[in-house]
Amino acid sequence: MATTPTSAAVSHVGKIRANNQDSGYAGAHLFVVADGMGGHAGGDVASAIATKRIAEADTEYPSVRDAEFALQQALIAANSILAETVFEHSELTGMGTTVSGILRVGNQLALAHIGDSRIYRFRDGELTQITADHTFVQRLVDSGRITAEEAAVHPRRSVLMRVLGDVDASPEIDTGIFDTKPGDRWMLCSDGLSSYVADEKMSSILATVRTAQGAADRLVKESLDHGAPDNVTVVLVDIDDSGGASGIAPTFVGSAAMPLSYENDTSRRPIRLPTLLLHPLKATQPEDSHFEPEGEGYLEELIEEDRKRARRRRLVWLIVLVLAVAAIVGGALGAYAWTQSHYYVGESHGRVAIYQGVQQNIGPIHLSSVYQSTQIKVSSLPAYQQESVAATINAESLRNALDIVDRLSAAAGG
Structure with missing residues (x-):
């Protein structure tokens, strides 16, 4: 220096x-x-x-x-x-x-x-x-x-x-x-x-x-x-x-x-841990760095190779994207199918109804729908059962939901 x-x-x-x-x-x-x-x-x-x-x-x-x-x-x-x-x-x-x-x-x-x-x-x-x-x-x-x-x-x-x-x-x-x-x-x-x-x-x-x-x-x-x-x-x-x-x-x-030396240097300094x-x-x-000829023919070969690499890279990203979308869609469909295996009893237009799905919604997406409506008026039920129906009653299965409806019908004097 x-x-x-x-x-x-x-x-x-x-x-x-x-x-x-x-x-x-x-x-x-x-x-x-x-x-x-x-x-x-x-x-x-x-x-x-x-x-x-x-x-x-x-x-x-x-x-x-x-x-x-x-x-x-x-x-x-x-x-x-x-x-x-x-x-x-x-x-x-x-x-x-x-x-x-x-x-x-x-x-x-x-x-x-x-x-x-x-x-x-x-x-x-x-x-x-x-x-x-x-x-x-x-x-x-x-x-x-x-x-x-x-x-x-x-x-x-x-x-x-x-x-x-x-x-x-x-x-x-x-x-x-x-x-x-x-x-x-x-x-x-x-x-x-x-x-x-x-x-x-x-x-x-x-x-x-x-x-x-x-x-x-x-x-x-x-x-x-x-x-x-x-x-x-x-x-x-x-x-x-x-x-x-x-x-x-x-x-x-x-x-x-430094003095010129024509001996090959076959080693490199090891990378230090702090670095x-x-x-x-x-x-x-x-x-x-290495030299490549500047002739247009060879340059075009390099450019074409670069294009192929870019196309392969885009193809890989496309495949990854498709797989990711498929996984998301598959997961969403699986989750939705799971929700539709559940039932509960609630109110629909003032009457007792059996719902298929779960009580939660995801934004504008409803995860339940009326499976079967009954003729039982909620107002005809005792006060505590009216509150239960309004808050919804979980059922373990469709059969269990039908049993709940039968009990409510009996309580309503039906």
């Missing part, structure tokens, strides 16, 4: 993973975040190699256009080095890395981006995501097939459509030029932050913590407080009036700050 007056870089392994596959760089003009891909196949190696190669572009440029071109070429060169490394170390096949970087030239920034690490701009109290994620779920969001909320829990949210590595000799890299002004705060981060800390919380920290180092530390701590299932890296750049270099020594964090108890959902092992 290190700091400059106007920038800071912080990286943390998180609470679950055994090694840090993120890398970060804060220099005089250049700032980079890379998130390694490939799990124990070499994600840490990929991010470190790419970050160190791209850091060579940290110098002054005569124009922001020159800086944009240089940054793009640095990413392409890093991609070639990664391919060569895999050729020499076949055990690293499939490794790759996301990269998001900015180069400052006066009051402008040149940007280069590939993958799902992100670049944000915090200006006048508003946090804006500048880069777009190169992921399968982002494609679905952009095409209107799913919402951003659904993307956060989608089973293919870890599928990357563009990365640096041995998978594509000519990767498509997003570039751009942006104006800056004093007071702007630019943030580069891996998805270990953006996937677990809400934009509102990030914005609050960026607005209230004055120093770049303090804000970067707070952002990483916020991810840790949410269980930090993934590595998390944050690089912050505060724009001041100088428009020039900070004059502070360049700083690497994460894997790029599991405090964050039972976010403390689960995060699925490793």
Whole structure:
């Protein structure tokens, strides 16, 4: 961890993973975040190699256009080095890395981006995501097939459509030029932050913590407080009036700050009990990001597979709904049948009657009806029997109800 007056870089392994596959760089003009891909196949190696190669572009440029071109070429060169490394170390096949970087030239920034690490701009109290994620779920969001909320829990949210590595000799890299002004705060981060800390919380920290180092530390701590299932890296750049270099020594964090090791990492840090108890959902092992080709044919296959999964999910829910409704209807019919096996004696239009059912009602639904009316006038009964009939007399069976009616008839002189 290190700091400059106007920038800071912080990286943390998180609470679950055994090694840090993120890398970060804060220099005089250049700032980079890379998130390694490939799990124990070499994600840490990929991010470190790419970050160190791209850091060579940290110098002054005569124009922001020159800086944009240089940054793009640095990413392409890093991609070639990664391919060569895999050729020499076949055990690293499939490794790759996301990269998001900015180069400052006066009051402008040149940007280069590939993958799902992100670049944000915090200006006048508003946090804006500048880069777009190169992921399968982002494609679905952009095409209107799913919402951003659904993307956060989608089973293919870890599928990357563009990365640096041995998978594509000519990767498509997003570039751009942006104006800056004093007071702007630019943030580069891996998805270990953006996937677990809400934009509102990030914005609050960026607005209230004055120093770049303090804000970067707070952002990483916020991810840790949410269980930090993934590595998390944050690089912050505060724009001041100088428009020039900070004059502070360049700083690497994460894997790029460690000696390169080509040994496979086959273990993960065990989940600690406090983490599991405090964050039972976010403390689960995060699925490793992996690359899938961006060709339209394969993308359509993924979309069709997603449609089939959605149809299966709807079918399952429909079956569950039908079974639930059937159970409710069956229970209601069973309960109603039970009520109709009971009888009682009461009054109907001033005469004694036998009712089938029970005395209670459910809202407008009556659970009893007149089974048999008699000619016995309630007024002809002794006073105490009139009260009994008015309050209803329970019968154990229809036969018992008929016996009660016979006794009442005798009492009435019938």
